[in-house]
Amino acid sequence: MLLLALGSLAVRNISEIPQSDFGRGGLSHITIAGAVLHGMKEVEIWLQTFAPGSRTPIHRHSCEEVFVVLKGKGTLMLASSSHKYPGTPQVFQLYSNSTFSIHVNDPHQVLNTDEYEDLQMLVVISRPPVKVFIYEDWSMPHTAARLKFPYYWDQECLHEPKDEL
Amino acid sequence: MLLLALGSLAVRNISEIPQSDFGRGGLSHITIAGAVLHGMKEVEIWLQTFAPGSRTPIHRHSCEEVFVVLKGKGTLMLASSSHKYPGTPQVFQLYSNSTFSIHVNDPHQVLNTDEYEDLQMLVVISRPPVKVFIYEDWSMPHTAARLKFPYYWDQECLHEPKDEL
Ligand SMILES: [Zn+2]
Ligand SMILES: [Zn+2]
Secondary structure, rough: OHHHHHHOOEEEEHOOOOOOOOOOOEEEEEEEHHHHHHHHEEEEEEEEEEEEOOOOEEEOOOEEEEEEEOEEEEEEEEEEOOOOOOOOOOEEEEEEEEEEEEEEOHHHHHHHHOOOOEEEEEEEEOOOOOOOOOOOOOOOOOOHHHOOOOHHHHHHHHOOOOOOO | OOOHHHHEEEEEHHHHHEEEOOOOOOEEEEEEEEEHHHHHOEEEEEEEEEEEOOOOEEEEEOOOOEEEEEEEEEEEEOOOOOOOOOOOOOOEEEEEEEEEEEEEOOOOEEEOOOOOOEEEEEEEEOOOOEEEEEOOOOOOHHOOOEOOOOOOHHHHHHHHOOOOO
């Protein structure tokens, strides 16, 4: 029993954790420590790499999120949750060895705006697994944003096995 | 008001965040995103570098903790909270690009056991600011572990200014 419990805590090699784009072109996502995969209850950590030109959707989630930029350059678009819709976002430049935090429910988007270089980031969220509300554009009302849950990287582990008919 | 609120979210250069050993020889600690410094409520992230031979105390805390090893080699000593005292810890080897998670209240210690190289890690905790219970050794009862709060890196910001008499 004790050995089994400790087994889930063992040191893991990040290079051996499977990565996938989960259907989003230009993305490489690795869950370093997650709710669905590793039983985390309060924090979750991802390693994400965005190819030039790729981006997250415009989205919000009711958790804190912190980004640590390991490599590359990019852009953060950040709006507020205090009006009926996000509105014109503030624009911030991202660079290697920079960090930024997203407050609970603030709509945001992260883009690799560089022409050549990958953008690699460690992403930390609270309250896993993440529940993402997606906006089509910055003028969509908060109430119209579409819930995507489970999110792509939590889906494969949560879905029921299908019967082969 | 909106601009002020967004100011606290601005992108920060990690190289420009002050580091200190906070009185612990061989440590370099940087709070990348913290409760006391940056108003985080659910997660906190540190960048810590341990010189050869340096270590954390044996300790526990009632939060989740995830380590991502960026550079170097080290050792994790990990015990359980299910007996009266930690007892002989399990020993795990740490290496660059490895990760491990500490469950709530499990006593643990991280050591740079390499002779030459620094051990550098990103550390993520939930429920900030951290409340640390320190053990003198692995046979000290959990109830005797001494609470250190605020912890060293939160102390400078929390303490009251002293009157000069
Ligand atoms: Zn997000
Ligand atoms: Zn700890």
